[in-house]
Amino acid sequence: MADGYARSTGKPGVCIATSGPGATNIVTGLAAAYMDSVPMVAITGQVATNVIGQDAFQEADTTGITRPVTKHNFLVKDVKDLARTIKEAFYIATTGRPGPVLVDIPIDVQRGICEFIYPEKIEIRSYKPTYEGHSGQIKKAVDIINNSERPVFYIGAGVIASNAEKEIIEISKKADIPVTNTLLAVGAYPPDTNLSLGMLGMHGTFCANKAVQAADVIIAVGARFDDRCTGKVCDFAKKAEIIHIDIDPTAISKVVDVDIPVVGDAKTVLKEMSATIEKKERKDWIKTIDGWKAEHPLSYDRNDDKLHPQYVIEKISELTKGEAIIATEVGQHQMWSAQYYKAKYPRLFLSSGGLGAMGFGYPAGIGAKFGNPDKEVIVIAGDGSFQMNMQEMAVAILNDIDVKVAILNNQYLGNVRQWQEMFYGKRYSHSCLAKRKKCPKWCNTPSRDKCPVYVPDFVKWAESYGALGIRVTDKKDVVPALKKMLEAKASIVLDIWVEIEENIFPMVPVGASLDDIITRMNG
């Protein structure tokens, strides 16, 4: 929730957990926020300072457990340090490359009394993020861009974190530079405009992957060359010189050798660059890209009357005009959301990218609604992922938070099933969510009519919380149900029974080069 609040508002999210089991329960949430550089402050309770280390009741070495999944953490042993530590925690969480910071507070410190001195300003001698880019590096980068024929912007979450979307739009238009985004940067560049390529990588668009492979310059901004984006690293953008603008020096040349690194804040650096980037038309390059766009646009069978999951997302996108906040769980539905939801602005698409934590979406949606009470918030969930944190509905109901949930129920851990189908000879193992003991051991012929009753019944389940539940099993009922969902000012769950064995395409298989993108099953 704190994470969804932070991603959707840009302000640090805060969560509180009790000592021991409470603290261990937030580890996944912290790891997800850390991987995606989300500013967050987590406050945990701890046993009294005099019993720390004695295996006291509900004691856990919280700072030890969370060290690898936080940007920094603190154990406060004296109440006199508390105010300053809290201020430092927010300072560290929100500056430089943002991230989660945990403050562990023993009970005697919580109850301690001292004079409240809250520092005006925080100065940490060992922590000084770099915001200004090196002007020599910037000049080199600009020269390369000005002399390039086939440049591509590859933008990531750092662009959103530094609010640099305007600068990207400005430069890309001025110099005719097409833009591809990572999963986390969905919405950072206006979708479906002539310079927008869509998402890059494993389930990215054909044109984005082609463009990166053909580019002579890649300008990476606030992106970290995740393996889901690069495919086989040694074959990534082989013809290109790589410029990398990032606030975190460790991100540079970690995965891909960078020719021109620029360490600094994306917005600050881009502003400086934009003055000297030449206005230029790159007609041939854009024409080539338009060709790729036309050759393999994102597609599914639009003309049959089956209930395709992509259709649902396309309709959500249309009905909300891409202005609603979407939080996704993890799986196929997540990728389809990234492909078909046309988020108009940054901070509208919330998804666990780096960690890929199922169970992220629903609480993130609730947190986003807390932070944006006037915005529509829709969670696009998988039937598997939703079950990981659906108990959070209590929070939504108790706080009158009307978060809408559209479950793309395909009766499977669909993403896993797709891999089992494509790479493991269709041996469906532990991916069917309806499978009972009595089912044939190697069943790979699922059907809604013959399979056992699906559990849980999401409609009844929603109703048990006092929320509304609607089941949709027919394509023609999708739009009316979505309209009803959007009109409702209450928590509502749509259990949408989509095609069971739909696969996500395009796809670059793990370990393959981006050139080997598969656009369709069997070719």
Next chain:
Amino acid sequence: MRHTVSVLVENKFGVLARISTLFAARGFNIDSLSVSETEEPAISRMTIVVKGGAYILEQVTKQLNKLVDVIKVTDFKDTEYVERSLALIKINMTKSTQNELIKLIGIFRARIEDISQNSVTVEMTGNENKINAFVKTVMPYGIKETCRTSVVALGRGHTIKIKEKRNG
């Protein structure tokens, strides 16, 4: 390649754990690590020896720098520096080998700390190569036990000022 890296850190609880967690999590191998207070009690100096190519070293220095409690990271790759460690070595010694051994110990400028009926315990400081050379030389006599400290190092001449650090 072997690298000696000097790291100035805040002398705070948990800092050593942060650094060892970082090395473990990133799959870097620590060859040797020492920690001590510096002339300024609020600051500790860690000397870390790592083996690896340019990529590993670059990542090690950057990742160390990224830790909030790290003030300054210096790789001694391009500077003159003094490096020392200390070894205690217990060697078999009989009447017949006694003279030879004591002569060798003298040549290597090691010090005899203890002599028993059939062994001699030697203390030796030096850089790793020197200690290794000594150990190799006395190997034929039979080494009973050894114990070595990790490496400490300082740059020659210039002083590494604790100045502003840049990170992300």
